[in-house]
Amino acid sequence: MLWLTVCVPLGAQESQRDSVLAQARYLKSIYRTEDAIEALSSLVKPSVMDEGVLAELADCHFQSGAYDDAAGTYFLLSAHAPNNILYKIRLMQAYFRLKAYSQSIMAGQAVLQLDSIPAVVSYVGDAFRQIDQADSALCYYSRALELKPMNETVLSKAINILILKEDFDGAVAIMTPFLTEDPDNLVIAPLKGLALYRKGDYEAALDVFLRQKEIGNDSYPIHYYLGQCYWHTKVPYRAEEELVAAWQIDSSDMNLAYSIAAVKSEGFRPFERDVKPWLDKALEMIQPDSSVVSRLHQQYGLGYYRQQDAWDKAIEHYKEAYRYNPKFISALSTIAYCYEMKKDYKQALQWYEKYLKVARPGSSGYEFARKSVDYLKGELFMTEP
Numbered sequence: 001m002l003w004l005t006v007c008v009p010l011g012a013q014e015s016q017r018d019s020v021l022a023q024a025r026y027l028k029s030i031y032r033t034e035d036a037i038e039a040l041s042s043l044v045k046p047s048v049m050d051e052g053v054l055a056e057l058a059d060c061h062f063q064s065g066a067y068d069d070a071a072g073t074y075f076l077l078s079a080h081a082p083n084n085i086l087y088k089i090r091l092m093q094a095y096f097r098l099k100a101y102s103q104s105i106m107a108g109q110a111v112l113q114l115d116s117i118p119a120v121v122s123y124v125g126d127a128f129r130q131i132d133q134a135d136s137a138l139c140y141y142s143r144a145l146e147l148k149p150m151n152e153t154v155l156s157k158a159i160n161i162l163i164l165k166e167d168f169d170g171a172v173a174i175m176t177p178f179l180t181e182d183p184d185n186l187v188i189a190p191l192k193g194l195a196l197y198r199k200g201d202y203e204a205a206l207d208v209f210l211r212q213k214e215i216g217n218d219s220y221p222i223h224y225y226l227g228q229c230y231w232h233t234k235v236p237y238r239a240e241e242e243l244v245a246a247w248q249i250d251s252s253d254m255n256l257a258y259s260i261a262a263v264k265s266e267g268f269r270p271f272e273r274d275v276k277p278w279l280d281k282a283l284e285m286i287q288p289d290s291s292v293v294s295r296l297h298q299q300y301g302l303g304y305y306r307q308q309d310a311w312d313k314a315i316e317h318y319k320e321a322y323r324y325n326p327k328f329i330s331a332l333s334t335i336a337y338c339y340e341m342k343k344d345y346k347q348a349l350q351w352y353e354k355y356l357k358v359a360r361p362g363s364s365g366y367e368f369a370r371k372s373v374d375y376l377k378g379e380l381f382m383t384e385p
Contacts, residue, residue, distance in 0.1 A: 017043055017050075017053070020039050020040070020042065020043055021040070021043070021052065021053060021056065023039055024036040024039040024040045024056055024060070025056065027039065028056070028059070028060055028063065031063075033060045033063050033064040034064065036056075036060045037057065037060045037061065037064070040053055040056055040057040040060065041057070044057065049076075049080055051077065051080060051081065054073055054076065054077055055077060055087075057073055058070050058073035058074050058077060058087075058090065059090075061073060062074075062090060062093075062094060065097075067094045067095075067097040067098045068094075068098060070090065070094045071091060071094035071095055071098060071100075071103075074087050074088075074090045074091040074094060075091060078091055078107075078110075083114065085111055085114055085115055085117075088107055088108075088110050088111045088114075089107075089111055089117075089120060091107040092104050092107035092108040092111060092120070092123060092124075093123075095107055096123070096126070096127060099130070101127040101128075101130045101131045102127075102131065104123075104124075104127045105124055105127045105128065108120050108121075108123055108124035108127065109124060112124070116147060118144050118147040118148040118151065118154075119144075121140050121143050121144040121147065122140065122141065122144040122151070122153075122154045122157075124140045125137045125138075125139075125140030125141045125144065125154070125157070126157075128140060129157070129161070134161050134164070134165065137157075137161060138158055138161050138162070141154050141155075141157055141158040141161070142158065142174075145158065145174075149177065149178070150178060150181065150182075152178070152185060152187050152188055155174070155175060155178055155188060156187055156188060156191060158174055159171045159174060159175055159188070159191045159195070160191070162174065162195075163191070163194060163195055163198060166198070168195045168196070168198055168199035169199075171191070171192075171195040172192060172195050172196070175188050175191065175192055179192065184211065184212075184215050186212070186217055189208060189211070189212060190208070190209070190212055190217070190219075190221055190222065190225075192208050193205045193208035193209045193212070193225060194221075194225065196208060197225055197228065197229060202229045202232040202233050203229075203233060205225065205229050206226070206229040206230070206233065209222055209225050209226045209229060210226065213226065219249070220246050220249040220250045223242045223243070223245040223246035223249065224242070224243065224246040224256065226238075226242040227239045227240070227241075227242035227243035227245075227246060227259065227263070228243075228259070230242060231243075231259065231262075231263050231266075236263045236264075236266045236267045237267055239259075239263045240260065240263045240264060240267065243256060243259055243260045243263060244260060247260065252285075253285075254282045254285040254286060255282075257278050257279075257281040257282035257285065258278070258279070258282040260278045261275050261276075261278035261279045261282065264278065290324040290325060291324070291325055293320075293324045294320075294321045294322075294324035294325035294328060295321075295325075297317045297318070297320040297321035297324065298317070298318070298321045298328070298331075300313075300317035301313075301314045301315075301316075301317035301318040301321060301331075301334070302314075304317065305318075305334065305338065308341075311338040311339075311341050311342045312342075314334075314338050315335050315338045315339065318331045318334050318335050318338070319331070319335060322335075329355060329358045329359060330355075330365060332351055332352075332354050332355035332358070333351070333352060333355040333359075333365055333368070333369050335351045336348045336349075336350075336351035336352040336354075336355060336369070336372065337372075339351060340372065340376065345376045345379050345380050345383075346380065348372070348376055349373060349376045349377065349380070352369045352372050352373050352376070353373065355369050356369050356370065356373070
């Protein structure tokens with residue numbers, strides 16, 4: 001949409017402003033925010049603070065995902081209208097979307113100085129959690145729960161922090177008032193089971209997870225932890241049933257495959273038929289860190305390289321190091337040098353040329369490889385018919 005700037009008589013400027021503002025609001029309502037921003041920008045004047053225009057512009061920036069622009073505009077609006085809670089809330093949200101969590105916390109705290117809004121208290125807690133300040137996050141979540149005790153979302157966040165801190169009794173205590181009102185809640189009750197399980201109270205955890213299964217909670221965590229509880233309470237056949245049920249929901253966990261193998265073994269099931277296939281699944285799912293494997297092979301290769309008489313083993317390991325980490329290009333010239341020491345000039349030439357294709361021209365390694373190529377070509381010319 002094109003917006004034309006025309007000369008407008010002074011008395012008609014206010015009418016024009018209202019008309020453009022109304023048109024921008026309409027464009028925003030039909031999600032043509034870029035056109036709305038263009039229209040509103042035509043009304044912005046550096047020397048004039050038009051709060052109505054800037055508020056609409058900030059909202060358009062926020063809706064379009066331009067959080068940096070939204071934050072800047074809401075900052076100006078908050079300075080202009082310090083008691084306007086909406087501007088501060090939007091500023092808090094914009095900073096959070098930008099992952100500027102410290103600024104989001106400050107903006108949220110400014111809101112709370114004006115009004116204790118439970119959602120804002122929780123938002124500040126989320127920001128503290130993002131910067132790994134669990135104690136501060138827990139403090140704000142507790143404050144939010146004082147204002148709104150039955151908020152299961154906030155409560156679950158607080159419980160998870162306590163479980164990660166291994167404060168299992170604290171986790172059970174904080175959820176008890178909620179579960180008194182809603183004992184079969186599908187979010188909070190399983191967390192009680194998890195806290196009891198992590199505490200080592202397997203019988204009590206078993207009761208919680210069995211109740212969840214009875215009321216129709218057929219999720220992966222319920223079957224998984226039921227299986228683990230049965231395993232710890234020495235009922236391997238029931239453990240196997242639940243763990244296999246969990247596997248049918250999600251077969252991506254190596255530890256689950258191992259657990260199934262282990263409970264089958266404890267039940268004296270035939271190894272080749274029943275146990276080994278699950279061990280094989282677990283083994284296949286182990287994904288080594290390629291960079292770590294590459295470094296290991298580099299050290300193997302370096303050790304053999306320094307022996308000056310184990311060139312084949314050095315070549316083998318440097319090839320593996322390069323395979324696991326293709327950025328380790330110096331392996332190519334080292335492999336070439338090893339072949340050169342073995343008097344296998346054809347292979348040496350091929351590997352030097354591979355290195356030259358990816359190396360930085362002018363570098364010391366590049367110049368060494370280039371001179372080696374010239375030398376090897378001369379040697380091959382002299383020895384071949």
